[in-house]
Amino acid sequence: NAGVTQTPKFRVLKTGQSMTLLCAQDMNHEYMYWYRQDPGMGLRLIHYSVGEGTTAKGEVPDGYNVSRLKKQNFLLGLESAAPSQTSVYFCASSYSQVHEQYFGPGTRLTVT
Amino acid sequence: KQEVTQIPAALSVPEGENLVLNCSFTDSAIYNLQWFRQDPGKGLTSLLLIQSSQREQTSGRLNASLDKSSGRSTLYIAASQPGDSATYLCAVRKGAGNNRKLIWGLGTSLAVNP
Numbered sequence: 001n002a003g004v005t006q007t008p009k010f011r012v013l014k015t016g017q018s019m020t021l022l023c024a025q026d027m028n029h030e031y032m033y034w035y036r037q038d039p040g041m042g043l044r045l046i047h048y049s050v051g052e053g054t055t056a057k058g059e060v061p062d063g064y065n066v067s068r069l070k071k072q073n074f075l076l077g078l079e080s081a082a083p084s085q086t087s088v089y090f091c092a093s094s095y096s097q098v099h100e101q102y103f104g105p106g107t108r109l110t111v112t
Numbered sequence: 113k114q115e116v117t118q119i120p121a122a123l124s125v126p127e128g129e130n131l132v133l134n135c136s137f138t139d140s141a142i143y144n145l146q147w148f149r150q151d152p153g154k155g156l157t158s159l160l161l162i163q164s165s166q167r168e169q170t171s172g173r174l175n176a177s178l179d180k181s182s183g184r185s186t187l188y189i190a191a192s193q194p195g196d197s198a199t200y201l202c203a204v205r206k207g208a209g210n211n212r213k214l215i216w217g218l219g220t221s222l223a224v225n226p
Contacts, residue, residue, distance in 0.1 A: 004155075042216040043201075058213070090155055097212045098143060098205065103155040 001026050004104035006091050012110045013081040021076040021107050023091030031094045032074035033058075033101065034066060036087040043090070049074055050097070081111045113138075116204055118217035125192055126225050133187040133220045135202035140180045143212055147176050147187050148201040150219070156201065160187070192224045 004025045013019055023032065034046040045058030049068040063085060065077045074093075078085060088108050092101040115138045125131050135145070144163045148156040160169045160176040162185065168177040175188040189196055199221045203214040 040218070042218045043203075043214075044216075045213060092156075100146065100158045100161050101214070102158065103148075105155045106153075 003027065004091055004093055004102050006089075006104035006107050008107060009105065010108050012112065013078075014112055015082060017081050018077070018079050019081065019109075020078075021089055021091075021109075023074045023076070023093075023104060024072055025074075025091075025093040025102070026072065027093060027095075027102065028071070029093035029095055029102075030071075031097055032068065033092040033094075034064070034074065034076045035090045035092065036060065037090060037106075038087050046076065046089075081109075083111045085109065086111045116202060116215050116217040118200075118202060118220050120220060121218065122221040122223075124223040124225060127192060127194060129192050129224075130188070130190050131192055131222075133189070133200050133222070135185040135187070135217055137183045137185075137204045137215075139206065140183050141206060142180065143205040143207070145176075145178055145185050145202060145204045146214070147174075147185075148203065150199045150201060152198075159200075189222075192222075194224050194226050197222055197224050 007022045030051045033048040035043045037043050044060050047066040049055050052071040055066045067075045088106050090106050091104040094101045117136045119134050146161045147159040150156045162169045162178045173190040178185045199219040201219040203216045
């Protein structure tokens with residue numbers, strides 16, 4: 001099993017550009033999450049999904065959109081990137097909301 | 113509001129030492145607590161999950177304890193090795209229903225020197 005995979009691993013965007021980060025999991029997990037990790041601020045939840053076709057807002061959802069069209073995939077979109085969105089983005093999945101979360105390797109995004 | 117604090121922020125020890133990492137939380141009404149390891153430039157790996165009804169969990173050289181009444185958890189690493197060098201994060205889960213979110217500490221950066 002590959003576990004949780006993320007693409008791309010690195011990306012540099014200019015302000016105003018758009019992009020989509022892809023997360024895939026092969027563990028048949030219902031729950032999927034997108035986090036961002038910034039120095040001195042810890043991990044913050046952007047959006048999450050409790051199952052195929054569902055999405056919900058986390059702590060810091062502004063400027064991001066998500067979609068969960070297939071159970072194994074969770075997409076994070078930035079419609080108009082801003083320098084404040086420079087961060088490392090992690091995707092995670094879990095069997096339920098109280099079970100362990102399994103993380104992907106992360107995407108390092110720089111917005112100039 | 114639930115806050116999670118990890119002390120110390122950084123720790124450097126010689127190989128072979130037993131060590132303790134601390135995690136404290138302000139609200140004792142938690143569902144469970146999870147310890148993670150993060151290697152530089154990589155994702156997080158779950159180490160141990162302790163339910164609120166449990167006092168401790170063990171995995172190999174790792175032992176995590178939970179004292180809800182005092183709002184503390186400790187991660188004990190026995191006979192530390194250079195390969196244990198990483199950042200260790202704790203996260204508590206509280207809430208109810210579909211709103212049980214993880215609240216994260218900032219981590220302890222551990223360096224084990226050969």
